[in-house]
Amino acid sequence: MTSLLECRGLCKVFERAGGDLVVLDDCDFSLGETERVAIMGASGAGKSTLLNLLSGLDAPSAGDIAFRGQSLGGAKSDDWSRWRRDNVGFVFQFHFLLPDFTALENVLLPVRLAGRVTSVHEKRAKDLLGHMGLGDRIKHLPGELSGGEEQRVAVARAFMNQPAVVMADEPTGNLDRALGRELADILFALSREMSSGLIVVTHSRDLADRADRILRLESGVLRAVDNSVST
Numbered sequence: 001m002t003s004l005l006e007c008r009g010l011c012k013v014f015e016r017a018g019g020d021l022v023v024l025d026d027c028d029f030s031l032g033e034t035e036r037v038a039i040m041g042a043s044g045a046g047k048s049t050l051l052n053l054l055s056g057l058d059a060p061s062a063g064d065i066a067f068r069g070q071s072l073g074g075a076k077s078d079d080w081s082r083w084r085r086d087n088v089g090f091v092f093q094f095h096f097l098l099p100d101f102t103a104l105e106n107v108l109l110p111v112r113l114a115g116r117v118t119s120v121h122e123k124r125a126k127d128l129l130g131h132m133g134l135g136d137r138i139k140h141l142p143g144e145l146s147g148g149e150e151q152r153v154a155v156a157r158a159f160m161n162q163p164a165v166v167m168a169d170e171p172t173g174n175l176d177r178a179l180g181r182e183l184a185d186i187l188f189a190l191s192r193e194m195s196s197g198l199i200v201v202t203h204s205r206d207l208a209d210r211a212d213r214i215l216r217l218e219s220g221v222l223r224a225v226d227n228s229v230s231t
């Protein structure tokens with residue numbers, strides 16, 4: 001079976017005056033259609049770097065990335081941006097909502113970037129926000145929302161275009177435990193409903209345990225973590 005997203009021999013070296021820093025060293029990874037994978041690892045291990053490469057935001061030093069069996073080629077090309085826009089949803093530790101846009105406008109942003117916003121899109125965005133208990137907050141600006149609410153808007157935005165894969169980089173890192181759990185519920189529920197693949201980077205074992213598979217990034221490569229034993 002073809003993977004949704006796959007990388008082989010991925011390397012990333014940051015060249016620095018004091019010596020090169022090897023962050024990824026011949027790293028392999030494969031995500032199945034609708035699979036949900038958690039990536040853990042120490043701070044500085046290269047988790048965000050890996051997501052940047054997998055989404056084409058940054059170019060690998062070596063290695064290849066393929067989407068549904070087709071190599072995505074060199075990064076930063078127009079093809080990559082189009083591919084990213086049409087297939088990837090992002091959630092970050094800090095929500096990155098546009099401060100002058102309402103919750104609804106923020107959720108509609110991926111559609112606006114891809115073309116024209118229609119009433120069908122508006123209904124979809126409202127439904128998504130309603131689904132998250134934010135039905136009466138759609139006209140609020142980010143500054144008029146709580147941290148947990150802002151992060152839920154960011155999740156709605158990530159799923160707006162029904163992406164093939166959502167990449168979340170410490171989506172609960174800035175939330176307390178209860179809010180973090182709520183957000184994780186929403187993230188996993190939406191990925192299931194929309195049949196999206198999910199790559200979630202997290203320091204939280206609680207969150208990671210919800211994934212189909214847990215991987216640990218260490219010394220530049222991903223290794224499977226035994227998640228049958230609850231810790």
Ligand SMILES: Nc1ncnc2c1ncn2[C@@H]1O[C@H](COP(=O)(O)OP(=O)(O)OP(=O)(O)O)[C@@H](O)[C@H]1O
Nearest residue numbers: 014016021023041042043044045046047048049050
């Ligand atoms: N543009 C860059 N230039 C040089 N070094 C970089 C650059 N980006 C990241 N690094 C270094 O690469 C390493 C991996 O960084 P990365 O942000 O991927 O770690 P991380 O696993 O996401 O950590 P955290 O859990 O703290 O978010 C770090 O040592 C970082 O300092």
Ligand SMILES: [Mg+2]
Nearest residue numbers: 047048049169
């Ligand atoms: Mg990081």
